[in-house]
Structures are given as structure tokens and as C-alpha cells.
Amino acid sequence: MLKTTVFEQLKQAMREKDVLSKGVLTLLKSSLDLAEKEKGSALTKEEEIAIVNREIKQTNQALEGAEKAQREDLIAQEKAKLVLLRSFLPKQLSEEEVAALLTEAGVTKGMNMGDAMKIAKPLLAGKTDGGTMSKVVKSLI
CATH class of the missing domain: 1.10.10 (Arc Repressor Mutant, subunit A)
Incomplete structure (x- = not known):
């Protein structure tokens, strides 16, 4: 289950004091928890993937904003977030x-x-x- 994987990686990021990963994983975990709570039962694989895709879309929008503002620090941060979030998706088709x-x-x-x-x-x-x-x-x- 994706939620378990996210939680394990979150614990690892906390141990390693990886601030960026910790922030992204915390956000993803809370999104998954909220969706599960709203549904009232465990999420399906498709629902979990939809949540990850939503987070990727939001990060892409933030990346576009950072590029328009020419903020190199934010661009690098958003790209790192995208790499981490995409690691939770199945292999993407060409x-x-x-x-x-x-x-x-x-x-x-x-x-x-x-x-x-x-x-x-x-x-x-x-x-x-x-x-x-x-x-x-x-x-x-």
C-alpha cells in the first residue's frame, strides 16, 4: 500500500534530517490520510495514484510560477519535489x-x-x- 511506503520513507527522511523530503512526504501522507478519512475506508491503488498525480500537478504549477519569477532556488526545490513524487507512480508510458x-x-x-x-x-x-x-x-x- 502506498500510504505505508510513504510513511516508511518519511521516517527515513526524519532520521536523515532531509528537510525537503520530509516536507513533501508529510504533505503526501496527510493528503492520503484525509482522502481515506473522507471515504471512510481504505483507498484503492487508483485513488492513491490520483492523489499523487494531484500533488504532481500542484508542484508543476508551482514550478511554472518559479520559472516565470526566475527564482533559481525555488526551481531546483520544485524539481526535487517532482522527482520524489514521481517515484510513487508506476512506470509512465511513452x-x-x-x-x-x-x-x-x-x-x-x-x-x-x-x-x-x-x-x-x-x-x-x-x-x-x-x-x-x-x-x-x-x-x-
Whole structure:
């Protein structure tokens, strides 16, 4: 279970006095705990991955803001956070692999974007980010 892994890494970061990892892992653990509490039962693997993806998206937004402000210190910090958060995701598929899976699942030329995404989202949940998924779907339809 992802929550257990996060907790173990958090304890390790505390022992090593790794401030950045401790902060990121604490944030991730609290997000997982909150979602579990709201649901009232243990989270599924897909739900855990969705939470990690949400944290990655927020970190990407913070990274963009730091790049616009040209804050090198923040850019390095946000990139380090992204590396740590991505370590909790399963292996990410390349655009070619995504295209092959979608073609196999029935996404074809002339298809409505909404219908194509209804096929793509459950199929690719956690295996690729939303931007890549959308880009590949657009190229296929």
C-alpha cells in the first residue's frame, strides 16, 4: 500500500534530517490520510495514484510560477519535489505506447474528444499524465 511506503520513507527522511523530503512526504501522507478519512475506508491503488498525480500537478504549477519569477532556488526545490513524487507512480508510458493502447481500445479518427477521453482515462489512469493523454488522443482523432 502506498500510504505505508510513504510513511516508511518519511521516517527515513526524519532520521536523515532531509528537510525537503520530509516536507513533501508529510504533505503526501496527510493528503492520503484525509482522502481515506473522507471515504471512510481504505483507498484503492487508483485513488492513491490520483492523489499523487494531484500533488504532481500542484508542484508543476508551482514550478511554472518559479520559472516565470526566475527564482533559481525555488526551481531546483520544485524539481526535487517532482522527482520524489514521481517515484510513487508506476512506470509512465511513452507517447507511442499510449497511442498503441488507445488504438487497440478503439479510439479512431472522427471520434468525439469526450468519447475518446472516456475510453482513455480508465485505461491509462496512473500510467501517464493528463497532458500526454490528451495530446495523444487529439492526434488520433
